[in-house]
Amino acid sequence: MMGLADQLLKAGLVDKNKVKVTNQNKSKQQKENRRSGTETVDEARLAAQELQRQNAEKARLANAQRDAAAQQKAIAAQITQMVQQNKQSKGHNGDIAYNFTFGTKIERIYVTPAVREHLVAGRLVIVGEGGSYELVPRVIADKIAERNPDIVVRVKQATTEVEEDDPYAAFKIPDDLMW
Template identity: 60%
Template sequence: MVSLQEQLLKAGLVDQKKVKRAHQDKKQQKKVERRTGVQQVDESRQAALEAQQKQRETVRELNAQRDAEARKKAIQAQIQQMVQQSRESRGGGDIAYNFTYGTKIERIYVSAAIREQLAAGQLVIVKLGENTELVPRVVADKIAERDPAIVIRVKKVETQPDLDDPYAQYKIPDDLMW
């Protein structure tokens, strides 16, 4: 193996005087370090180490982002699979069932039996992109653990009746059509 010094000499980039001068400077620097007890900081080496550390940090961050994206895709695939395996038919009905998704009111058409199951909480609406599917509550709970934003639950509102309300004695049905 040929040293860098010999390679530079053969290439003609340095001459013997420069090589001797570099050795003398290095010996002089070591002598000063021994005498004073303080080591000189090699600035180029320090800069190279810092650059290497920054590169490691960047690679670590990119790997973390890539892992997060892979986990997100895996979760979406699991949700898609759960919905595909356990989706329920809407019963081919013509009864409109309204629900809120975000800030919009949306409508699906279901049969009377399916509407009763939705009102009772046995079936839950899941919104995958543009598709609206009905799944059993057990599956919806598993989906909500992974991504609660796509599960639409029908909230039963239990409020205390106002004593002055003249309509307090009339209960509002859960399956009110609007």
């Protein structure tokens, strides 16, 4: 590798004496710095180090974003695989409309009476993925909810407790009511 002084000599911009004097001055300065314990500040070197540090930080951030995106993609693939491997049948020719809330919308699927009973009892859970709704066992739904709780539809179980100030406490809701 050719040094800067050699390149300047080849180009004819400096002569050998000028290079020699510059090298002597540089070595004297280094010797003086070693003796006195002071160090000269090389601004160009500091600027290069700062630029290198900034580039390394940018690369680290880009890698972190790329890793996060890959992790999200892997989680989505895991969820899809769990749903596909464990989805339960809604029943052939389901004739009962089962309404549920997904996000802010009320959605509807058609199921058989037996499947409806499993949904009400909490043995089956609805998972909304890719614009469709599938039924999976509660154990699988819990695993999916660990990865992405937004796609699991939680059916609130009916409670028999009555609040003291409930104005509708005297009006009981029948168990077979479908909304």
